[in-house]
Structure formats: C-alpha cells, structure tokens
Amino acid sequence: MKTNGDEYYLDTQAVRDFVAAVRESIAASTSAEDACDAIRPRFAELLADPAWLATRFRESAPGSGMGGGIGQWLLFRAADRSLSLFSLVVPGGSETPVHDHLAWGLVGLYQGTQDEEIFAERNAALELVESRALRPGDFYALIPPRDDIHRVRTTSPESSISIHLLTNDTGCVWRHAFDPASGERQPFRSGYVNVACNDT
Numbered sequence: 001m002k003t004n005g006d007e008y009y010l011d012t013q014a015v016r017d018f019v020a021a022v023r024e025s026i027a028a029s030t031s032a033e034d035a036c037d038a039i040r041p042r043f044a045e046l047l048a049d050p051a052w053l054a055t056r057f058r059e060s061a062p063g064s065g066m067g068g069g070i071g072q073w074l075l076f077r078a079a080d081r082s083l084s085l086f087s088l089v090v091p092g093g094s095e096t097p098v099h100d101h102l103a104w105g106l107v108g109l110y111q112g113t114q115d116e117e118i119f120a121e122r123n124a125a126l127e128l129v130e131s132r133a134l135r136p137g138d139f140y141a142l143i144p145p146r147d148d149i150h151r152v153r154t155t156s157p158e159s160s161i162s163i164h165l166l167t168n169d170t171g172c173v174w175r176h177a178f179d180p181a182s183g184e185r186q187p188f189r190s191g192y193v194n195v196a197c198n199d200t
C-alpha cells in the first residue's frame with residue numbers, strides 16, 4: 001500500500017498509472033491551468049471507466065465529517081501531502097455544506113447527477129455566481145481563488161459519486177465551511193471515512 005511514503009488505499013495498476021501520469025503532467029507544466037489541461041484526457045478516461053473504483057469506495061457514510069451521510073474516501077495521498085485522489089459519495093437528496101478546498105485540481109462526476117452552486121466572497125458576504133447541473137463524465141477545474149467555494153447537491157435517487165484530484169490533502173487540511181446566508185466562515189475539516197488525519 002505504501003511506496004516511498006505515498007499511500008495507496010486503492011492500490012491498483014489503474015490508480016498507480018493515473019497518479020504517475022498526473023505527476024508527469026504537473027512536472028511538465030508551468031501553471032495550474034496548464035497542468036489541469038494536460039491531465040484532462042486521463043481524468044476523462046477515469047470517469048468513463050466503470051470498473052476501476054472498488055465498491056467499498058462507493059458507499060455513503062452515516063455520521064461522517066461532511067454530514068448528510070456523505071462519504072469522503074481517500075484513494076491515494078502523496079507522501080508530502082501535495083496531491084490526493086478521493087471519491088465523494090453524496091446520498092440522494094443530500095448536499096454538502098458550502099465549502100472551499102484551498103488547492104487547485106480537477107473534480108468530475110462518476111455516478112448519479114448533481115446540482116452545483118458556486119459562490120464568491122464579496123464584501124464579507126457570499127454571492128451565488130453560477131449554478132450548473134452535472135452528469136456522469138462532466139468535470140471541471142478548481143483553481144483558487146476562482147471557483148473555490150461551492151456546494152453540491154445530489155439530484156438523482158441514487159448516490160452521486162464525484163472523483164476529486166486536488167493538490168493538497170483535502171480531507172485533512174483545515175479549510176472553511178460557510179453560512180450562505182450570512183457569509184460567515186467556520187474552520188472545517190471533513191476528514192476521510194477510511195483514514196485518520198492524525199494531527200496534520
């Protein structure tokens with residue numbers, strides 16, 4: 001499971017090949033935008049492949065740090081915590097808090113459907129700047145500060161599953177959850193269902 005401190009919780013050739021390709025793309029890029037563009041084809045392949053995500057990472061999680069039975073499952077984490085790959089399972093009718101990520105990366109839908117609302121902080125208040133409906137195979141780049149604050153809601157009867165590739169240890173870093181009405185922000189650490197954060 002561990003290679004040079006890298007942690008593979010879904011330790012398959014498909015995941016190892018994907019991570020290796022992502023690292024090559026990042027090393028060869030001069031900006032987050034360029035890296036995201038370079039990773040896009042491999043990310044699209046991952047979203048289109050129905051087989052690689054083991055069933056245990058498709059489960060919801062009652063009592064999770066995200067609330068709403070939302071399961072955040074860590075699949076891979078780099079030794080230096082500069083890259084993580086995880087699945088986010090949001091049960092039908094459930095929604096995440098409004099939250100940020102504090103890192104750039106790609107997020108795409110693997111199963112089910114979602115509505116996503118994107119917010120911007122303006123004068124200490126939150127403004128809804130975009131709403132979009134997502135279907136399996138849809139994905140987007142998150143490049144803070146643009147597009148970093150959002151909320152997703154599952155609109156399908158079945159759980160939605162999104163795949164996140166982000167350049168931090170998203171589940172364990174302290175980030176923020178927001179009250180969309182007041183704009184007030186709270187420290188937020190979602191954790192992972194399957195991996196403890198310790199004191200990072």
Ligand SMILES: [Fe+2]
Pocket residue numbers: 099100101150
């Ligand atoms: Fe998110």
